[in-house]
Amino acid sequence: MVVAETNSPSPKATHVNKASVGRQVFYQSKLVQEKQDQKYYLRFLPEIIFFLYAAGKNLVDITLKPFIVRSTCMSYFVHNATICDNLGEHPEAEHLIQKRAALFLMVNQFLVYGPAVLQGILWGEWSDRNGRKLPMMTPSLGIIIAALFYVISPFFPLHSVCFILMGSMFQGFFGKTAVFTMALYSYVSEITLERRRTAKFTSLLAFKYLGCFSGALLSGLIIQVANIPCAFSSGVVLHMVCVITIYLYVIDDAASRERKNRLHKKGGKTCWDVFCSSGTVFLKRREGSGRTAIACIFIIFLFYQSCQTGHQENLVLLVSRVPLSWRPSLYSYLVSFSDLTTGLCLIVFAPMLMNCCEARDTLVLCLALFSISLRGLFVGMAFKTWMVFIAVGMGAFGGIAISVLKSLASKCVDLEEHGQTFALFAGTETIAKILGSVVYTFVYSLTCDVFPGFLFVMMSVIAASLIPLAIVVHRCRPRRRLSVVERFSEEIEDV
Numbered sequence: 170m171v172v173a174e175t176n177s178p179s180p181k182a183t184h185v186n187k188a189s190v191g192r193q194v195f196y197q198s199k200l201v202q203e204k205q206d207q208k209y210y211l212r213f214l215p216e217i218i219f220f221l222y223a224a225g226k227n228l229v230d231i232t233l234k235p236f237i238v239r240s241t242c243m244s245y246f247v248h249n250a251t252i253c254d255n256l257g258e259h260p261e262a263e264h265l266i267q268k269r270a271a272l273f274l275m276v277n278q279f280l281v282y283g284p285a286v287l288q289g290i291l292w293g294e295w296s297d298r299n300g301r302k303l304p305m306m307t308p309s310l311g312i313i314i315a316a317l318f319y320v321i322s323p324f325f326p327l328h329s330v331c332f333i334l335m336g337s338m339f340q341g342f343f344g345k346t347a348v349f350t351m352a353l354y355s356y357v358s359e360i361t362l363e364r365r366r367t368a369k370f371t372s373l374l375a376f377k378y379l380g381c382f383s384g385a386l387l388s389g390l391i392i393q394v395a396n397i398p399c400a401f402s403s404g405v406v407l408h409m410v411c412v413i414t415i416y417l418y419v420i421d422d423a424a425s426r427e428r429k430n431r432l433h434k435k436g437g438k439t440c441w442d443v444f445c446s447s448g449t450v451f452l453k454r455r456e457g458s459g460r461t462a463i464a465c466i467f468i469i470f471l472f473y474q475s476c477q478t479g480h481q482e483n484l485v486l487l488v489s490r491v492p493l494s495w496r497p498s499l500y501s502y503l504v505s506f507s508d509l510t511t512g513l514c515l516i517v518f519a520p521m522l523m524n525c526c527e528a529r530d531t532l533v534l535c536l537a538l539f540s541i542s543l544r545g546l547f548v549g550m551a552f553k554t555w556m557v558f559i560a561v562g563m564g565a566f567g568g569i570a571i572s573v574l575k576s577l578a579s580k581c582v583d584l585e586e587h588g589q590t591f592a593l594f595a596g597t598e599t600i601a602k603i604l605g606s607v608v609y610t611f612v613y614s615l616t617c618d619v620f621p622g623f624l625f626v627m628m629s630v631i632a633a634s635l636i637p638l639a640i641v642v643h644r645c646r647p648r649r650r651l652s653v654v655e656r657f658s659e660e661i662e663d664v
Contacts, residue, residue, distance in 0.1 A: 214418055215357050216376040221414060222309060222349060223380030224387070225407030227508070229316055231388040231501050232400040233333070234485045237277060238270040240322065240329040245269065260491075264618075267486060271614045273330055274482055278606030280337045281345055286599040289347035293592020296352055304344070304352035305415045309408040311343020316401045316408075323398065351595035356419075358579050358591070366579060367530055368520070370572035375515035378568055382508035389501030459581050462645040465638045466581070469534075470574045470594065471601050472635055476541060476628040478605025483613045484548070487621055492552055499554075506558060510565035519569050531643035534573045538635050541567035545629030549622030567632075577642060 242253035245266065252262055292304045318336030322329040354370070361369045384404070391400040454460065481504075488495040488503070495503075522533055544564025551557045575594060582590050609624055616623040 215353060216372055218305065218411060218415055218419070219353060219373050220376040220380035220383075221407060221411035223377045224384040225309065225404045225411060226312060226346065227381040227384030227504070228388050228407060229312055229319070229384075229401060229404035231385045231504050232392065232397055232404070233277075233319060234274070234482075235489070235500055236319070236397055237273050237330070237333060238266065238485070238489060240326075240333060241270045241273055242266045243326045244328070244330055263490060267490060267617065268614055271486060271610050273334075274486075275607045275610050277334060277337045278478075278482065279603055280334055281341045282347070282599045282602045282606070284338075284341035285345045285347040286596050286603075288342070288344040289351050289595030289599060290592050292344060292348045293351050293355070293589060293595065296355060301352040301356040302415060302419050304348050305356075305419065306412045308340075308344045308346065308349040309412045311340045311345065313405050313408050314339045314343075316405045319401045320398045345599075347595035347599045350598070351591045354575060354594070355591045367573060367576040370576050371515055371519050371569060374568060374572040375512050375519075378508045378512035378515060380508075382505045382512060385501050385505035385508055389498045389505065392501065393498045459645065462642045463578060463581050465642045465645070466574055466578050467593070467597055469538075469635050469638050469642070470571075471597050471604075472631055473538070473541070473570055473574075474598050474601035475605035475609070476545070476632055478602045479609030479624065479628055480545065480548070480605075482606050482610055483624055486610075486613060486617070487548075487625075488557060490617070490621065493554060493557070495554070503558065503561060507561045507565070510562050511568035514565045515569055515572075518566060529643065530573050530577050531639050534570055534577075534639045534642075535636050537567045537570035537573065538632050538639065540564050541570070542629045542632040545625045545627075545632060549625035549629065551622070 239253060242262075246252045246262070252259055292307075296304050315336035318332050318339070322332035322336075325332060353373070357369060357373065358366060384407070387403060388400050391403055484503075485500055487493070488500055519533070522536075541564050544560055544567065547560035547563060548557060551560055575591070578590055578594070609628070612627065613621075613624045
């Protein structure tokens with residue numbers, strides 16, 4: 170009788186999701202295998218990949234933004250190109266080029282990030298079925314093709330802007346950063362424990378900013394020593410190294426995943442079905458007020474990312490006009506300084522807050538938003554070069570907000586929804602970049618004649634208004650849930 174009671178399933182066991190347990194057991198075995206292999210480079214492989222991608226992307230993007238401004242001037246004053254070398258001495262010409270360059274920057278961002286909204290969601294569903302390896306590689310391939318268009322554009326000064334926009338269109342159709350981050354974060358979330366996920370995402374983000382610093386610094390050095398086509402060519406080399414690294418070292422054993430067989434059994438999914446299934450992340454009932462927490466997380470992410478994009482896109486316009494009148498190389502150094510300070514904050518101060526002070530994710534998020542608010546306020550008031558550098562340094566800690574928001578969202582959803590959740594993050598990020606580029610650049614073009622720093626002060630107010638939403642997330646997020654992997658984590662450490 171006792172044996173029968175021991176072997177009989179408990180009431181809770183009848184409600185166990187077998188698919189969920191199967192996937193968690195797979196993650197457990199994968200962790201055991203990594204522990205046994207003890208390969209140092211594999212433990213930091215996602216960080217290395219993110220570093221290479223970010224360095225190559227930033228090298229191309231930072232070179233491109235001032236290049237668009239100069240190409241706009243060259244195409245307009247094609248018979249009197251010397252005006253473009255000293256544009257600050259011609260106020261009427263500078264005003265005209267600022268307006269036209271702002272328009273081309275908006276169109277460029279729309280071509281890059283518009284198609285990437287759809288690509289991020291569609292690739293998210295595809296990667297759930299077939300793995301994350303190919304989605305990691307395709308954005309780099311798109312940037313390589315785009316960079317080739319950028320290299321040949323100076324040979325056609327009258328139509329150089331058209332070549333630039335064609336290259337940006339290729340970046341959009343290959344997914345750009347939306348697809349890459351979706352695939353990388355989904356892959357990392359599968360091989361890390363929930364209690365270590367925020368730290369791992371922070372490490373990823375730190376290497377991203379260090380890569381952005383390296384790319385921006387290389388952009389300034391190459392432009393100063395050589396020329397702009399050489400900078401684009403160097404970006405191509407970095408992305409080729411990134412693709413080769415992913416192809417050779419990322420082990421994405423999709424064939425052994427239970428989820429692949431389970432998803433293929435559904436069959437016949439249309440694009441509309443993919444979008445509807447991704448939307449269930451917002452609509453599904455969750456423990457406590459988890460659905461409210463997820464909605465607030467995505468709202469914060471949308472406006473935070475739009476402020477970041479608006480800052481990046483319009484800072485190049487602000488510093489290129491009087492009284493600052495920077496050269497393109499100095500703008501590259503500013504971006505490299507911003508990325509370096511952000512990376513150091515993520516490496517030094519973020520672990521101190523999360524490990525030594527044991528700060529909650531929502532507290533770290535509030536501090537990050539406050540840092541972004543200070544940056545926008547001081548950039549808007551700056552009229553000297555050193556003021557801009559100090560203001561950008563004030564916003565360094567704000568970079569941690571992305572990793573905290575993604576970690577919070579992954580803890581609010583079920584394990585089987587991680588792919589859809591990060592696909593939604595990729596789509597939201599792309600929409601935010603379009604919003605930050607088009608809307609904020611339009612606001613800058615309307616207000617630059619009266620007060621050039623108005624846009625940055627406005628973004629400071631927006632960032633500060635997101636702090637109450639972070640408090641709502643803290644109150645509504647569900648309690649921490651122990652997974653099968655975590656219950657066996659102590660045994661894994663002893664292997």
